[in-house]
Amino acid sequence: MAATRRRAAIAAALMVGLMSSTALAQQQPTPPSSGAAAAPAPTQAAPPQAAPKKDQPPVLLEADQVDTDNELGITTATGNVQLSQGGHVVLADTISYSERSNVITASGHVVMIQPDGEVMFGDYAELTEDQKQAFVDQSRMLLQDNSRLAGYQAERIDGRYTRVTRGTYSPCKLCEDDPTRPPTWQIRAKQVTHDNTSHDIYFRDATIEVAGVPITYLPAFSMPDPTVDRRSGFLTPTIGYNTNLGMFARVKYYYDISPDKDLLFDLLPSANDGLLLGTKYRQRFTNGYLELQGAATYTQNPQASSTGTISPTELRGWVQGIGRFDIDDSWRWGFDLNRVTDNNFLLRYNYSAEQLLTSRLYTEHFAGRDYFNAGIYGFQDLRPSNTLEEPVALPLITYSALGEPGDTLGGRWSFDAQYLDLWREQGVRSRRASQVAGWQGDYTNSLGMVTTVNALLRTDAYAIGNLKDAANGGPRDDFTRFRVFPQGQIMTRLPFVREDGTVSEMIEPIVAFTAAPNYHNSRDLPNEDSEDIEFDSTNLFRLSRYPGVDLLDGGQRVTYGVRAGVYGNGGGSSTLFFGQSYRLQHNTDFAVNSGLYSRQSDYVGRLELTPSPWMDVSYGFRLDPTSGAQRMHDFTGSFGPSIFRVSGSYLYINKLELQNGTTADTTANLQEVSGGVTSSFLKYYTVGLSTRYNLAEGGGPVSTSLTTTYQDDCYTFSLIMERDYAQRVGLASGNRIYFRMIFNKLGTFVSPAFTGTSH
Template sequence: MCIFLLTSAQAAGTAEDENMVVEAKELINNQDTDTVTASGNVQIFYKGRALEADRVIYNRKTQQIFAEGHAKLTERDGSVVRAERFELTDDFKAGFINSLQYDALNDTQMSAPHAELVGNTRVYDKGTYTACAACKDDPNRARLWQVRAKRIIHNAETKTVYYEDASMELLGVPIAYFPYLTQPDPTVKRRTGFLMPSVMYGSYLGTGYKVPFFWEISPDTDITLTPSYFSNGIPYLTGVFRKQFENGNVMLRADGAYLNQSARNLFTAAPFGARDRAFRGVVQSVGEFNLNDRWKTGWNGAYFTDRYFMQDFGMFSTLNNMFFFRESQSKAYLTGQGQRSFFDMQAMYFQGLLPGDIQAQLPTTHPMIDYNRTFDVDPAKTGGIGGQIELDSNFNSVSASLANYQSIQPQTLDSRYNLYNVCQTYSPNSDPNQSQCLLRGVGGNYNRGVVSATWKRKIIDPTGGVWSPFAFTRLMGSYLDYNKTGTYGAYNALNMPISNYNQTYFIPGQNNSFRGQITPGAGVEYRYPILAHSPLGDIVVEPIAQLIARPNQTSIPSLVNLDAQSLVYDDTNLFDINKYSGYDRFETGTRINYGGQATTQFANGGFINAMVGQSSQLAGANAYAMADAANVGLASGLNTRTSDVVGRLVVAPASFFSLTSKGRFDKDTFDVRRIDLLASLNLNPITLGIQYANYYQQQQIGFNYLRRGLSTSGRWDITKNYFINGSVTLDMSRGGAYEQYYNNPLGVFYNNFISAAAINQPLPTLSFSQVTPKSSFYSSAIWGAGGGYNDECLSATLNYSSINQPWYTGKNYNQTIFLSVNFRTLGEMKFQNNIGRLMNDGLSSAMQQ
């Protein structure tokens, strides 16, 4: 091995890194030609670069280096250039390279039969660029994708790549041509310039094309502007501003479309569309800042010019899938988190995005505050009592300008548009089970505060029983200032509008009403776990009983119920002190909750868990049988002295399979009142999931019919790179005689109501036979299928979805095909095709079909 030092004439100096170090098996110094020839595993190191070859010739006169035979040049950043022959200056900054391949650090490649190196710029003649690795079994096989150009210029200083006469190839087949194309160097994360274009097609908007432009204002600030144009003559612009701070970030997005009269005529007039609006759009903003390691503040909000913008322009597909539950929620918040405490303050604004929403009925929260803290009690300082104390508080201030009523038994619509939910009689029935109108929200201001303190302790007796005594005190105060004036022009069959005055029939007392209540209570919970060993594994059987004593309170503490309307009685809240979902309602009297659970733990980590239980009111008034203005508690399974039976079964014998079943059953007949099934199976490469729900009708709270559904999903990883997936959701409530109600879920009841009123006949009601499917025909609510490919250089997905979105004159399907192809380092190309017309998209053309 020979080691030789050469000094570059252009960079002569005394520093060690200015010297060129040559390692080779043989060195020949030819005085006649003034050349030095190195042979055999030659390695030359100079200024952080390394040149390797079988043979290298250095010409002192011309100051050139010639390298050939497995030649390789390693740059300072670690990237590598491989070639048959290098012809370079002695500082490696200029020269010619034959049959080269450039391998960057991010696994991208450039290759060409010939290239020229000039300083920090490489010029590739007839070059190619790709981020795909060569096939191991067939290196000569065409790359999955590559860009082929007459000339590629890579400027390492500006980190920019230029292409002339370029074509995009997929599996060697050209799919796109670009006379001139630029892109940032693959090492660049952010750079001002155009991004990948996208193509869209809608049955009413026509073909749309958009080209995003990214503007890097600074390392922490950027803007993306995306102009779009649809063939129906609608210009559309999206702007996104992002700013990163040391302790947070801000995003502001604005979408807007300008519609001339011709474009506006594509849409129907109000209230079924937004034909009257020339400008339509939405503004969104998200921000969050960490004040310190425990506190943060932020916001997340949006405002739409109209409720139809989202569905007309195909935005926010996730929300579009939820046809019956769609709204925009904006909030600002301040949160703090301690080791055993938290604080949360939120102000919220809701905007309705359904055709039947009345904005004046939607509430604004200003604010809602939650605080919770748990701390230990020192037994030495409390006479041996010990335990834990939990402090919990909530304050809520809500306002709306119009009362929110809901018609039930049956649900009826307004007489003019057949669109808005209206009551025919705006007053509760003396028997809540026969009421046909509920008050869901007040028109006015409502303020309510709750503070509670709970002490609890766990004691294990000598027999192994676990005793958990507890005591609590709850203080609640509310102030209601509801509005008796104000109406909205949605008229019932008697030509009565929605009026705030009708709140007086639901809310006793004067206009301004204050209520307060103190509820102390105490109780104990007992568990006795029994452990047994078996060949299958360890078995634990645990009977549970809980007794809670509270004063008998025969009146509802709050005049209205706004935050405790979603009462679901199941295994998760059986042993809760209060089973209501919010703070406006609270249990009263003496109640006992009892049941048990059993768990079998297998040696392989699998397990089976079963639980069953029930609740009984021993003394005092049953809060769940005391109807409020929203009838919450009725038909809940808790409104009788002895409740329905709830249970749970979880079977997970191995890591690849699990089944969870939860249900509620009639206390006398054990008929199913509510059941949920969830199963998953992962047999790599196949994954399957299934979910089933069956909820009986609860006419007293507005669910007039049986609700059943089945959802399945699956994925098959055919190979390491290819996969297919699919899902289907079946609405099993449909079929047979009941299909007529689903075709027009609200309007049919209204029409029947009008017909009955006109001939002075009893009003129509729903019977169980009317709301039970009478055939095995199940309607597909949502289904989709797709597939894709994914590897280190390309990911592609093709998906089809069909969503059944019932409208008041029938049911319609929103069908979408979505194609996305992501070329690593180049960008993502998308194509979306809405191939199905919607009755609910506000289009006059669709309405006429």
């Protein structure tokens, strides 16, 4: 019989929606219970009006052939049947409609597409005209996030619930070579129910399997469906044991207050420290955002004293906050709050490894190339070796402006101003007002020689209080100082470039002359920002080699160097820089071993090799100009393809001896080495080994770790073994072994850690 196309008005639809989330949900309305699911007989469906309701959208039926049995009241469509109504689409080999029972029956390669994008497949389906009742045999579903849910049978109940019997859920892709193999992980359940109103998915008698192997059984649990972005509920808990806390559990509850704000509760009961309470609050505004976080516990706080280690019981805690708020298009204000009661709190309770905490309250203004900032700053140093009182900046005001290129004598002007008031309860009170007016011009001649001219005028005014007298150690009277410091520099570089096949070769000599008054820094002025001098290739040509502004780099000097490089068309490159400076006067302001103490500076250089993706090397060095002795080595590198890649680093800096015999920050040379090996020996497997060792006098091993990871599109498993050799009062170092599993769409599980002290 020749195929014909006809259209007929038939009510149709079916839909199914289901799960996806990363957190377990809270109790939700309980779906109707049921025993073994059975296909509802067509006679059980309450027959509605035979004619479609006026408020229902029109129905479109397309098929190769449509036959009607007027005596039985059954219309049958066969061959490439497509039934659509209001975004609902049913595809099948055969679809029949009974006018007496108002039941639609579909068979053969049944596909039902919902308006939200979810798709259900089956061998046979029955659904009522009002779309509230449906049955699908051998159901398979593709959810909005491409997760899959398959089951023996699926039922649609009252237009709200979809219940799957003997269901299997997984967000993982099936193996292309063998689709019958179990996915990386899946959930098998006796019954899976989707509540389309509350957008929850319920599992009953569920087993979580990894690679087809059951790993845990849950009698009942629920999770939000893929339409839910976030939902109140308990996050995956952590249970473990370590030397510091003993046996502990960490429970987090997420509370979704509204679309613009949420709250996280963090409870950590432990055998050694009792109960820790933490919270985190976040909120978005039309003009900014706010984050507040904190934790507190009342427990012992081990700390060093003159008589040994004491452990008073006291309130220990931490608070952190971030706020950013726009005032208008060019002004905004904000704050950062980060304070803790003791040095070990953040590490002990696994909040942060930060060693220097900064708090500030500020406002700032943006206008073209101009910038203004005014703020109050506070600092907290958690390093146990630091006993100095940290100052508070009350306030720090900064202004910066930059002119248009070429507007002023062929160059551009700049202006920077700053006011800083450092307050200490017992130490030096320092106030500084500074301004720097500068100009820079770049000129290129016909030979390709590039000349850069810099000129600046710096003025500083200091007001100093509570400074100790160097002679008797007593306090000095408050005093003021004013200084004017002009400085200029002419730098010329001439790059020579040659093309050689697929590579470009470049060699560039550089010469600069820097001139300023032969200024000697006064010991009356406190040095707040220039104690740590790191002289290397990055600051060789800078006007000031000091990191801050309290010390001035005066006198006249000639700086020279050469840069060479080879650059491949495929992206690989190798570069080398080597240089030195020569000062016309002797300046004893620099530390003896800083590399700048003598008129002839140390040689500095850097070699960078990146010929291909399998090699990346950076080596910086500083050598004594007379003896060639090592002053600084800084090496980092990685070698090899992803199947076996070796990385390492080495750092050596000799100690800084100041002219008066004291030392800055360190009393011994810094010397440290670290190395690691990673291997992606199979498609989804990676192994990594790393170690860190302090080579300085009195040093030793610092840390070692071994990590084995499996990671695919929907599951990550990591086995971590760590050893920490650090000695801290109140914190035990030692070994730790644990594993972590990340289930895509479900959550993260961290195993209890097996620990043991190393000393």
